[in-house]
Amino acid sequence: MKYLSNKNGFLGVDNKFNFREKVVIVPFGLEKTVSYGKGTKNGPKEIIKASHQVELYDEELNCEPYKKIGIKTLKPFKIDKNINKALDKISSINKDILDKKLFPMTLGGEHSITPGCLKPFIKKYQKICLLHFDAHADLRNNYDGEKYSHASAIRRCLDSPNVSLISFGIRNISKSEIPFLKKNSSRITIFWAKNKNNWNFEKFKKLIKNKTVYLTFDVDSLDSSIMPATGTPEPGGLFWDETLKIIRIASKHSNIVGADINELAPIKGFNSYNFLVAKLAYKILSYKFLSKKLV
DSSP: OOBOOTTTSTTOOOTTOOOOOSEEEEEEOOOSOOOSSOOGGGHHHHHHHHHTTSOSOBTTTTBOHHHHHOEEEBOOOOOOSSHHHHHHHHHHHHHHHHHTTOEEEEEESOGGGHHHHHHHHHHHHSSEEEEEEOSBOOOOSOBTTBTTOGGGHHHHHTTSTTEEEEEESOOBOOGGGHHHHHHTTTTEEEEOGGGGGGOOHHHHHHHHTTOEEEEEEEGGGBOTTTOOOBSSOOSSOBOHHHHHHHHHHHHHHSEEEEEEEEOBOOOTTOHHHHHHHHHHHHHHHHHHHHGGGOO
């Protein structure tokens, strides 16, 4: 694996700082099946660029988490225009990272990458709980004839009977998805956005306790007032503090083994949205590796 220098990679750490990495950031700006706004192919580079402005000290954890984690960033590489080949590529990359006993975090790109990201985790861990943040259920069997559409990402993950699902922030689902949801109710739990003032976090703790978890985060799960820089911004979504609360609970009560963040479509001149996603990525990693510090 070829890495960027510390200075050019995620967080822009001084090149003089030596560490053994535990995390590998994978920039994977696949954009093939977006159905409304475009620009997700530019998401990874803008997240990495914005991450250089993220404060390295975390007041909640009372430390500079990157020093305890060790984060390297893969050099950008060509992504095949054929979606099946692209998904095979990200599967191969994540397998290599897992074989080295490292934690992969993929920065998309569109959400269609998640089944490819997840494939080697299913092989390694057998049973995987997918912790899914999204405005959309993504349970269609296909969209516009494409089986691997971003609108079918979670359905493709659930093609494996060993994958269970906990989704947060869903506020859009098509009629065609309802039969699949009902048929698979034993392995799908949705915390609907419309009910967020009454979410039962004790139930969530029990659902996720001691599970092996892969976290997939579509940024349109966030309310459109704080995240308009995405292909399908939706009102009625998650805000920053409640998002962190969910990730904090998962980090304390389960074993998060990998993650991806998708669907940032940068808006020129509005760097705050890129920064939000960069900080989110840092918080996910910080919680994952330093959960024992959490009260």
